[in-house]
Amino acid sequence: MTESEASPSGWRTATVIRIEQETARAKTFRLALPHPSPHLAGQHYVVRLTAPDGYTASRSYSIASAPDDTNEVEITVERLDEGEVSTFLHDEVMVGDDLEIRGPIGLWFVWNGDAPALLVGGGSGVVPLMAMLRLARRGARSDLVRLVVSVRTPDDLYYADEIMGQETTLLYTRATPPAFPRPPGRLSIRDIPQPVAPGVRGYVCGSSGFADAASDVLMDLGIPAERIRVERFGPTG
Amino acid sequence: MARFTRGFGGRGKANRDPRLPPGQYDTGNKWPVLTAEVTPRLDTASWTFAVEGLVDRPTSWTWDEIHALPPSSFVGDIHCVTTWSKLGVTFSGVSVDTLLEAAGVQANATHVLAFSHTGYTTNLPLADVTGGRAWVAWDYEGQPVPVEHGGPARLLVPHLYFWKSAKWVAGLRVLDHDEPGFWEQNGYHDRGDPWLEQRYQGD
Numbered sequence: 151m152t153e154s155e156a157s158p159s160g161w162r163t164a165t166v167i168r169i170e171q172e173t174a175r176a177k178t179f180r181l182a183l184p185h186p187s188p189h190l191a192g193q194h195y196v197v198r199l200t201a202p203d204g205y206t207a208s209r210s211y212s213i214a215s216a217p218d219d220t221n222e223v224e225i226t227v228e229r230l231d232e233g234e235v236s237t238f239l240h241d242e243v244m245v246g247d248d249l250e251i252r253g254p255i256g257l258w259f260v261w262n263g264d265a266p267a268l269l270v271g272g273g274s275g276v277v278p279l280m281a282m283l284r285l286a287r288r289g290a291r292s293d294l295v296r297l298v299v300s301v302r303t304p305d306d307l308y309y310a311d312e313i314m315g316q317e318t319t320l321l322y323t324r325a326t327p328p329a330f331p332r333p334p335g336r337l338s339i340r341d342i343p344q345p346v347a348p349g350v351r352g353y354v355c356g357s358s359g360f361a362d363a364a365s366d367v368l369m370d371l372g373i374p375a376e377r378i379r380v381e382r383f384g385p386t387g
Numbered sequence: 388m389a390r391f392t393r394g395f396g397g398r399g400k401a402n403r404d405p406r407l408p409p410g411q412y413d414t415g416n417k418w419p420v421l422t423a424e425v426t427p428r429l430d431t432a433s434w435t436f437a438v439e440g441l442v443d444r445p446t447s448w449t450w451d452e453i454h455a456l457p458p459s460s461f462v463g464d465i466h467c468v469t470t471w472s473k474l475g476v477t478f479s480g481v482s483v484d485t486l487l488e489a490a491g492v493q494a495n496a497t498h499v500l501a502f503s504h505t506g507y508t509t510n511l512p513l514a515d516v517t518g519g520r521a522w523v524a525w526d527y528e529g530q531p532v533p534v535e536h537g538g539p540a541r542l543l544v545p546h547l548y549f550w551k552s553a554k555w556v557a558g559l560r561v562l563d564h565d566e567p568g569f570w571e572q573n574g575y576h577d578r579g580d581p582w583l584e585q586r587y588q589g590d
Binding site for chain 2: 206207
């Protein structure tokens with residue numbers, strides 16, 4: 151563990167080198183880092199915006215890219231209509247812009263690529279899990295990973311041209327593509343590929359409601375609560 | 388002087404609520420849930436809260452026993468490290484002072500480690516949980532604290548970032564040294580003062 155991973159104390163300037171539209175409401179920003187800054191799959195960066203009067207706003211965004219040697223990272227940002235930072239990133243930021251960032255942050259919701267992992271993501275909760283899937287594929291350890299992704303409709307799937315594969319199970323809660331075998335509906339125990347690997351660790355990411363429901367499914371499968379790591383986001387009432 | 392971000396005007400300092408620490412925004416009526424663990428279902432019939440460690444009388448209270456202690460409320464603001472703040476909230480429960488006095492904190496004590504029924508821990512200087520600055524809270528706005536927000540009872544240390552206010556709190560271990568808790572071992576600050584933006588280790 152380098153100091154920058156455990157103690158990301160400094161703000162640094164990264165340059166936006168690519169922007170891709172993932173869905174109607176999500177964009178991926180590829181950032182060139184000012185100096186090497188290895189991350190773990192599952193970590194996040196904080197992005198800080200500063201107005202001319204000194205006012206700042208910052209938010210955390212999960213890293214979508216696998217750890218690699220490019221000195222670049224990708225974050226995927228969902229546009230929230232009331233979101234001061236996400237609307238700016240979506241509506242104003244262009245390739246070539248500089249952004250202040252801090253990270254990578256987080257040593258809990260991380261997967262090191264060497265132990266069985268069951269990844270369950272809802273909607274934009276797939277982002278840190280995508281870093282884990284990409285790490286598994288990079289290391290030719292797809293056998294260790296099962297990814298279950300829940301989205302509302304086909305238009306809501308991130309990384310659609312890359313995410314499918316032997317590791318991945320996809321389900322829709324509201325509407326499916328034509329001839330999709332599973333009817334739309336919420337995640338259930340039948341959606342998890344079984345049997346699960348002995349000693350598997352669960353990684354659950356999504357809205358709070360999704361996270362609770364997915365945790366219950368994993369516990370129903372016999373995975374103990376202490377082997378389930380959860381990352382939640384999004385407001386509740 | 389930080390560089391400013393091209394094109395970012397922000398919502399401006401002028402009409403910013405002075406109750407908001409730097410880098411925080413007002414989440415209004417929303418109360419985001421941020422938890423790294425599975426939400427536990429705790430039964431108040433078997434719930435306990437303990438004060439242990441460097442105390443004269445290690446003490447454990449049941450749900451009924453802790454409710455029989457003198458009640459205490461907090462009205463004010465809470466601040467999450469993920470940058471939301473919630474202003475003008477009300478919690479009720481018991482002051483941590485009451486609990487520590489019952490157990491009798493020893494003279495060499497300097498810190499506490501709060502621990503939860505889930506295994507979650509967080510460390511705090513003794514001075515931050517005494518003097519009317521910390522509570523074990525079971526009511527929020529006159530209703531039971533929802534389970535996803537730490538119910539049936541959570542620690543409440545509102546002058547520090549909210550990860551210090553351990554959900555599902557099970558007790559306090561009184562120590563003569565600082566012992567990093569869950570998030571503190573994972574890169575977050577040992578004290579967590581929002582007015583000093585002590586978010587991460589090294590701040």
